[in-house]
Amino acid sequence: MIEEIRISDLGVIGAADVRLGRGLTVLTGETGAGKTMVLTALALLLGGKADPATVRTGASSAAVEGRVVLAAGHPALERAAEAGGAVDDDGSLLLVRTVGAAGEGGSGRSRAFVGGRSVPQAVLAELAETLVTVHGQADQARLRSPAHQRAALDEFAGPDHARTLRAYRDAWAERARVRAERAELVERAQDRSREAELLRLGLAEVERVDPQPGEDVELGAEEGRLAHAEELRVAAVTAHDALAGDTDSGSGLVSAADLVEQARRALEHVGTHDPALAELATRVGEAGYVLADAAAELVSYASDLQADPRRLEVVNQRRAELATLTRAYGKDVAEVLEWSRTASLRLLELEGGDQRIEELDVQLAELDARLTELAGAVSAARSAAAERLAKTVSAELAGLAMAGARVEVVVQPAAEPGPHGADEVEMLLVPHAGAPARPLGKGASGGELSRVMLALEVALAERAGADRPATFVFDEVDAGVGGKAAVEVGRRLAALARDAQVLVVTHLAQVAAFADHHLVVSKSTRGGVDVVTASDVRSVTDDERVRELARMLSGQDDSDSARAHAAELLELSGMGR
Structure with missing residues (x-):
């Protein structure tokens, strides 16, 4: 679990301390207030690419510190120890990323630290794979990709399928190596x-x-x-x-x-x-x-x-x-x-070149037979998992105000086998009863994609259980969603947060009302320049939370009707848990 994130001189953020808890945490605020910079800071901690342009104007560097608390034996702790990082007695691990400003006075370079030890950026990325699952609007675009859909199905199929698929990929890579060696021997036969x-x-x-x-x-x-x-x-x-x-x-x-x-x-x-x-x-x-x-x-x-x-x-x-x-x-x-x-x-x-070619031919024949066997096992597992995944996601969509909608997961033979198997995987969406099934990449709206992605994430989380990272980050996953659908998105995020830490950046009061913790980011002005200070990231409760929800609903936090609606949303969210 991510316990806190400290940010300094990143974008509009001069200094901020974002404390996160268990359950569902929402991050709200006016457009441009700095919510995106919070996610940028998180991306840096997770090994993302550093951009010197994000360093606050006038600062020589930006810094992000994150503290994660993990159970004993967690893979991230083991990887940190391998990198030489120290873990605190309470199981917390400190991650640090600094980014130098570009140009005169700044190096433009990025440095990463794990447990007090300087490490390559790639180590943070490795840790991220076991710590956090991040979803944003870019992930909605990736959801249109057949490769992303295949990866989601493979993940849903479970650990046994993952082992079979890994064996297939290893055999595929070995065959590619053997074929390359044979081709070189044949090509160089005259030279030899x-x-x-x-x-x-x-x-x-x-x-x-x-x-x-x-x-x-x-x-x-x-x-x-x-x-x-x-x-x-x-x-x-x-x-x-x-x-x-x-x-x-x-x-x-x-x-x-x-x-x-x-x-x-x-x-x-x-x-x-x-x-x-x-x-x-x-x-x-x-x-x-x-x-x-x-x-x-x-x-x-x-x-x-x-x-x-x-x-x-x-x-x-x-x-x-x-x-x-x-x-x-x-x-x-x-x-x-x-x-x-x-x-x-x-x-x-x-x-011995000719003899080696004969040996490679034998080896290729054995690998082809092995690949055929493994490809059949992979295809069978995918077909079985496709039916289960389609039912699970369709049931989730019904709970996300898409009654009558369903997802179909189609597995069919590919024209040629590849490194991922001999199948093509495609997800189709039937948006409502009587509508034809259309590929996600062609017929789904932004709001529908948001809900399909959330439903798919929930299905994967419930299927994988403890094998999945315990923290989920959603960046405006509710884009294109409103009304009742927004309420259902909030309800489902709250349900996902029962067994995980969930951080959501949202503009919708219907989603924010379901949060266990509500953080608001605002801007101050100093010397005519916008800045987020430590006091501008605050946790709101009770009446302050009602005022923030009212602002999100109507743009005015002092409107009686908006405040009444906000209070109603909070009451509804409490009953809907």
């Missing part, structure tokens, strides 16, 4: 064939060359040795002679090994006198061993190194083959091998 052929050629070339991991690096090193064999041999011999001396030439040159050995003996000779020199003598000796090993290896290297033009040619030819692969499939052999691995997997995927 070309890609597969290119992959086969590349993999065949890699298989023919058969590169080995690290082979390009090893061959590069070998090519360097073979191409410069003589230069390498001369360098090795020269280095050996410098380290170990050239014993064959008899040149008498002192080698590095001889010099190191002299240094070792000199240090070792005096090492007994100083441990430091003894340690250095050991290290110099180790250096001599290293030089001796290096000299031996250089001898071996020089003796093994031979120019081999034929091997060099083989190495160059192999490197050329590898270079061809790396130019096409990677910067080195490692990348070529990785390309080969991924290409093999991709080729398997491409070659």
Whole structure:
């Protein structure tokens, strides 16, 4: 239940505190007094679109606060907790919406808060689905829509039908996905064939060359040795002679090994006198061993190194083959091998395209059979519910001063199945006995649509019970209605309010007389500008209420006859409950 709505700087409203109670609450006032802004404020709290133009002139922003009281376990409380909002100990939840003014000095942006936590606007809209059902003159227009009529019938059909319909929609969406995948596979079959052929050629070339991991690096090193064999041999011999001396030439040159050995003996000779020199003598000796090993290896290297033009040619030819692969499939052999691995997997995927199409065909056949079965169940449930709904709404119309009127709900096969089933739903109205049945979208007047919508809402509320939101808002649902019909509309709204909170904006005294709570919105003038202040939204009772009803009846609240008529309406409404 909505407990209160606080509004600041929205349209003509400077500040207002609208307190709502259980039962039927009516909101009345002169045209332009600000009743519409109250509904605009409620729409903002329910996640509606924010319009910076609604911010009061001169204000930087408008704000709306709403407090709703809900029973433990209510879906709105659970959703608020998911969004991080806090719920008061008494089960009340605070909703806030702010709208910045457009232009200089204002951001034009909207912000939403749930339980003190900033949330996206969509969260408020989600909460609204479980909190409030709003009906206005725009809903009368939607009632002419076959889609709206179908949705109303589906809602009336109950939870079992809703589950079946949801299963149908899920299957329909899955079939659409499968068909799209199949169409893409068929459309791209030629592209896949070309890609597969290119992959086969590349993999065949890699298989023919058969590169080995690290082979390009090893061959590069070998090519360097073979191409410069003589230069390498001369360098090795020269280095050996410098380290170990050239014993064959008899040149008498002192080698590095001889010099190191002299240094070792000199240090070792005096090492007994100083441990430091003894340690250095050991290290110099180790250096001599290293030089001796290096000299031996250089001898071996020089003796093994031979120019081999034929091997060099083989190495160059192999490197050329590898270079061809790396130019096409990677910067080195490692990348070529990785390309080969991924290409093999991709080729398997491409070659499996035809098999995938066959699998999808099987899946489509299963989904078509599933959809046919579910569509039959949906149609059967709709047909059964259509008869019950027609009787229920027709009975409501009789109580709304439309004696002899009845509604027919027709369910017939659609030309093609769609996401909502295989049916077309149409509501027909017989406005009076002997009149032909005509579609709501063509033959019903505004007043008749108002009453049909109210009758339908009552039927849905009674059918769904606790599954429906506990608050209903009607914006001039009595448009085009007067006289006895207006009295009956008020009576039916009061009956609906026995088990729900109902807020009605009305211009009709006949409707307002049935309210449990009567709020009047008026305007003040400050500095030549119209404004609604906190004192301009007031609850009226007793004599004040009689005066307001008299004003609604005749435009004059001091007319004795109007006041007498107003008092009579109040008495009538009390007896009619």
